[in-house]
Amino acid sequence: MNSPAEIAKNYVEIGKGKVNTPALKLFILGIMAGIFIGIGGVAYEMATATIGGALGKLVGACMFPAGLGLVLIAGSELFTGNCLLVIPLLEGEVTFGGVLRNWVCVYLGNFVGSTILAFLVAFGHSPSLLDGGLLDVVMSVASGKVALSFGDAFLRGIVCNMMVCLAVWMSFAGKTVASKIAGLYFPIMIFVMAGFEHSIANMYYLMVGIFSNSIYWVGDAAVNLGAALTKNLLPVTLGNLVGGMAIGIVYWYLYLKGAKKD
Template sequence: MKKYSEILLRAILAGLMIGLAGTVYLALKNTNAIVGAFLFSFGLLTICALDYKLYTGRVAYIIDNKPDYLIDILLIILGNLMGTVVVALIVKLSGYTSIINTAKHVADVKLDKTYIQMFAQAILCGIMMYLGVEGFKRFKNEFAKVLAVIFAVAIFILAGFEHSVANMYYFAAAGYVSFDVVIALIVMILGNGVGAIIFNFIEKIAHTK
């Protein structure tokens, strides 16, 4: 139980970081989206440096672990959701009307996509997240570690790829709670997982030859 409680708490912290990063991005999206995209990377950098549990940074390693790792992943998703919702509630209480309105616009654009589009774009995001996290782990140079995370995040945001945890925050900040939102998040969660797991799997095959 101690293991699972630690996982949940670290997942909540990761959700908080993504929520904070998403808030900065929304604040800048209409005036300087590029700067906002780069500042969003603060969230993932903090998560990697402090070993918090983010779904998109952990799901690739399902193939490297025992079956009970799936329980960890489910707890991480729950914790990430809790963390993002907490930040969204604080933003609402803070009266950041412009951020909330931008969140609604962002959420509307995402919900207008077909499930195939959501899934495909989530796969691409899963790949970028795997590369960012794995780069942080493998690179020896500290500057290279930071760059790997910053550019992986900036690329997925500016390209419009779907990050399931970031979207948990956007939907919560927009105040959107519906069946359509739940289905969209499930599709994105699956897409992120497919992208990250497949890329990890291909890498393993390449390294064994």
């Protein structure tokens, strides 16, 4: 197992590779991650619709970590995890412009990937499964997210990405696929159970709700693209940035600041 100090040192090199990746590749890798996280969202909503109640949400939370597992094991770029790029930035190994380029390319790719998956699910009429039970969950989740106040969405976004970045950090402690998945599993399960807000997962939840709203004539006027962007994704993304960068800054300070470089 890698120690926290080894993880911090290793992430500097990992981060340099991320920042130096060509923009088109970052965008495509971002698309893949958007799809992968969306798959976790599909699992969550299916479990909730199939089982129902608190138990359904618990089972869904237990299944959702498969999304981040796909991101880290199969290979892709996730905006929320990449908030840890503050570590090589503080070490002076990358520029702010390079980090910003990564964030923008990956975030846009994540949105495209999430939207592609949402389109396939909605227009494949998967929400009609379970006698429309899945549609009820899809719309309930989307409606709940646009109904959050800016402050609630922002604060839930902070805590969420603290846990996501801790999950990524713990996965880097492992040296096998099994140990990496074990490391990331519980922080992700807990953030889903607690109802914290993840911008990339929300891209899927909101877009599948928007598509389903139009396909099935649900008539929920609150679930629309403008509300998705301004009432949820904006505050949640800002919160995710704060929470993720906070984790990166703390670990940089603890394990890299003032340390001798090879």
